[in-house]
Amino acid sequence: MGTGKKRTVVIAASDGESLINFRGPFIRYLVAQGNRVVCVSIEPPEEMREPIAALGAAYEQVAGSRVGIGVGDGLKMIRDYRRLFLRSSPDICFFYMSKPTAFGSAAAALSRVKHYSVLVNGMENAFYRTGLKDLVVRCVMSAFYRFAARRADCVFFQNRDDLAYFQSHRLLTKDNTVLVGGSGVDMAYFAEQPLPREPVFLMVARLLWSKGVREYLEAAAILKRECPEAKCLLVGGMDRNDESLTEEELDRALQKAELEYCGHADDVRPYLARCSVFVLPSYHEGLPRSVLEAMSVGRAIVTTDVPGCRETVEDGKNGFIVPVKDGKALAEKMLLLAKDPALRETMGEASRRICSERFEVGKVNDKMYTAMLAAMEK
DSSP states (O other), X not given: OOOSSOOEEEEEOSOXXXXXXXXXXXXXXXXXXXXXXXXXXXXXXXXXXXXXXXTTOEEEEOOOOSSOOOHHHHHHXXXXXXXXXXXXXXXXXXXXXXXXXXXXXXXXXXXTOOOXXXXXXXXXXXXXXXXXXXXXXXXXXXXXXXXXXXXXXXXXXXXXXXXXXXXXXXXXXXXXXXXXXXTOBOTTTTOOOOOOSSOEEEEEOOXXXXXXXXXXXXXXXXXXXXXXXXXEEEEOOOOSSTTBOOHHHHHHXXXXXXXEEEEOOSOOHHHHHHOSEEEEXXXXXXXXXXXXXXXXXXXXXXXXXXXXXXXXXXXXXXXXXXXXXXXXXXXXXXXXXXXOHHHHHHHHHHHHHHXXXXXXXXXXXXXXXXXXXXXXXX
């Protein structure tokens, strides 16, 4: 979709790995349209310039932190964003993750950047937890989201639940919302794989309790007792997060669990090829990329009835939706699939079809860029 005009597009995140792994196809897409793309995150340039250059874009650092931030740090981020905007003169900014959305949009207003869009790729943990600290964080972030959404050309949502939350809490003040299929998935890269004959279950996630690691460990133990031939795999690394498992907790959990822990993987495709069912018992998501990748490969899905996750499964068609934080219910559906090879096959085929219709990365990128350009012309 060539536009005939070269624009400068700034894409800002607070996690460089996410820029490459989750926004990489979008960055390549924007470059292919003839745009100059500047990617922004908190990591030092020597760490990010080479992989970002491989996508066809330039890299700029804004000082900051992924987790926890004070008033002074927030003001520094606004200052750094302003300096960046003055240097690069962006035609469009694209913010995602909470801190770039909050401080980047504030800097865009101060710098008189005319056009920016925001992607709500899931709500922060504070929106799901109770307690005074989380209440304060919710209030502050809601104020920033309301400000950002009011000035944005487009506010992209990855699931209907987050959109409904913004609407019910009056964080949206104009009709500028667009629902998209997550970050999309490259279905050529995550090509369909032959289905193994044996029942092999796989969970891929950062090792956070909120990803449902506890419930997966519980379900794996139940499954092994009822179906000894079944195998369970866990792929994922430790994370800098207050909900992350410690190494001691992981060691204790694995001693009790009936599964194979595979550690972090830069390329999950070999594990997707090994499995016959993909499991993600998360407590909340934007729209889980790991599930989309498994659907693209052609695997049945078992996931939870929570925002983001429920968007990926038509219950009983390409997998099952189970109650959140319920290891026994999870084990029940895993056992059903373990004992029924034909069901695994038909659900895997349905996953591939649904992924092609709703989550293919080219369709998602087209939808976002078309909406951004249309908004500029209003």
